[in-house]
Amino acid sequence: MQLKEIIPTPLQPLARRAYSLMRAEYDKQVHERPNTSYRSKIAAGAGLPNFIKYAEDMCADGAVVIPNFFDPKQLLEMRIEFQRLVETNPFNAQAKAEQGAHIATGRLQESALFSELALEPSILALVQYYWGKPVVLNGAGGTRYEPAKLKDGGSNQWHHDGKRKQVRVFLFMTDVPSNGQCTLFVPGSHKTFHYDVSQSRLNSKKAPLAKNIARCSGPAGSLAMIDTNLAHRANRNTGPRRDTWNYAFRAPNPVSTQLNTAPSLHPEVVARLTPEQRRIARLT
Ligand SMILES: O=C(O)CCC(=O)C(=O)O
Numbered sequence: 001m002q003l004k005e006i007i008p009t010p011l012q013p014l015a016r017r018a019y020s021l022m023r024a025e026y027d028k029q030v031h032e033r034p035n036t037s038y039r040s041k042i043a044a045g046a047g048l049p050n051f052i053k054y055a056e057d058m059c060a061d062g063a064v065v066i067p068n069f070f071d072p073k074q075l076l077e078m079r080i081e082f083q084r085l086v087e088t089n090p091f092n093a094q095a096k097a098e099q100g101a102h103i104a105t106g107r108l109q110e111s112a113l114f115s116e117l118a119l120e121p122s123i124l125a126l127v128q129y130y131w132g133k134p135v136v137l138n139g140a141g142g143t144r145y146e147p148a149k150l151k152d153g154g155s156n157q158w159h160h161d162g163k164r165k166q167v168r169v170f171l172f173m174t175d176v177p178s179n180g181q182c183t184l185f186v187p188g189s190h191k192t193f194h195y196d197v198s199q200s201r202l203n204s205k206k207a208p209l210a211k212n213i214a215r216c217s218g219p220a221g222s223l224a225m226i227d228t229n230l231a232h233r234a235n236r237n238t239g240p241r242r243d244t245w246n247y248a249f250r251a252p253n254p255v256s257t258q259l260n261t262a263p264s265l266h267p268e269v270v271a272r273l274t275p276e277q278r279r280i281a282r283l284t
Helices: 011-030 036-045 053-061 074-089 091-099 105-110 113-115 120-133 267-271 275-280
Strands: 063-066 100-103 136-145 168-173 184-185 214-216 223-227 232-234 244-248
Touching: 011 036, 036 053, 036 120, 053 063, 053 120, 053 244, 063 214, 074 100, 074 113, 074 136, 091 100, 105 113, 105 136, 120 168, 120 223, 120 244, 136 275, 184 223, 267 275
Parallel strands: none
Antiparallel strands: 063 223, 100 136, 136 244, 168 223, 168 244, 184 214, 184 232
8 A cells, every 4th residue: 555545645745744743863873883893893804004094084084095905007097098098988978178078987888997996895894885885886987077166066066966875985097196086075074964965066065064064086007985874976077087987876775875886897707706795786
């Protein structure tokens, strides 16, 4: 039986609002709370040097940069693959007007390299520790920013992503200097719980003060991770070209989490996934 069959019509908007508040409260009090024993299990199996320091910085600030995560050989392979994807990307008038390129999630399945990296163990361990529960892949894509001074708009303005807790991981394939085209964020703002996620852009009155702002910057081969519930923004400017590949992860829950369509991985990678990797890729 549906809600509308048992609730009189004039009360339906109120009932819908109460239901959505209950779901939000469930997210806040239950779903988004990390499980400490799960965290300990992840930390015990993590192989990344300084894992706990990075993981705890991520928990405290809602963002962390791991310098030189990839070695020069891996970085070169990533750059070659990224360039191939940019050169074969379909024309997009808006991206061109914004002096950039966006490689859509759908193209992940063409790339064995970026499909493989979606399940890189140290990246996953950091994401799993932060969430404090099993996660799934919720998005992927690439972005090239050419030097450009743009008006505020889209990601290039203060916002949170309107999804509540979600981790986005950025792989830097170019240097990202702190005065260049880096992601700006307000440390700690990931802890703000947004009951209303329909208004996720922060207008100039709500924009953070300069003294609160931190930056995701680092040399090519570094990795940045943010909770997209943070107040954050891209910082388009005339600094050097920025090439990044990104992945998004969330913990699923049937009550309140609406996941994006599962990103498809390259068939060669799919063929060798373990059962746990298949679960993360949402293939089971
Ligand atoms: O590209 C950036 O620096 C920011 C991206 C962003 O705003 C987002 O992923 O929500």
